[in-house]
Amino acid sequence: MAGGAAVKAKYLGLAILLGGLGGCVVHPPQTSEPPASLPPQSQPQPGPSSAPGATPPRITPQPQTPAQPSRSRPQFAPPPGGKGVWDGSLGVYVIRGERDLYYRQRTYYRWDGGWFWSTSPQGPWTETDARGIPPGLSRRYANP
Numbered sequence: 001m002a003g004g005a006a007v008k009a010k011y012l013g014l015a016i017l018l019g020g021l022g023g024c025v026v027h028p029p030q031t032s033e034p035p036a037s038l039p040p041q042s043q044p045q046p047g048p049s050s051a052p053g054a055t056p057p058r059i060t061p062q063p064q065t066p067a068q069p070s071r072s073r074p075q076f077a078p079p080p081g082g083k084g085v086w087d088g089s090l091g092v093y094v095i096r097g098e099r100d101l102y103y104r105q106r107t108y109y110r111w112d113g114g115w116f117w118s119t120s121p122q123g124p125w126t127e128t129d130a131r132g133i134p135p136g137l138s139r140r141y142a143n144p
Helices: 001-024 136-139
Strands: 085-087 092-095 102-103 107-111 117-118 126-127
Touching: none
Parallel strands: none
Antiparallel strands: 085 092, 092 102, 102 107, 107 117, 117 126
């Protein structure tokens, strides 16, 4: 039985050690600096009490118009190599020195009697239709 008691004592010692170390993980060490004081929280002021039969004031919501995104500044990251010029009306970068080659969001688009896309300006090219290209390009080439 003495062997069993020794094993239990080892497990108990291990449990105490792990429990003590676990407390170090849960509680960060204290610094000598006092904690920053929090600003006082404002308490909500009680509203006017409504008398029986009184009509609450009407709140008229103000219509909010969404801000229009700027068409003069790029909305996407430029293509690698710096050969792209942002065209806000198309919503893509036009690749300089290439005919009908565009870039947006890590994808190149090419018009060659139909639409093709690739992750590289050299291809390989995959055929797609107008649903697979940015809307500005499909409008531009709607009637080629």
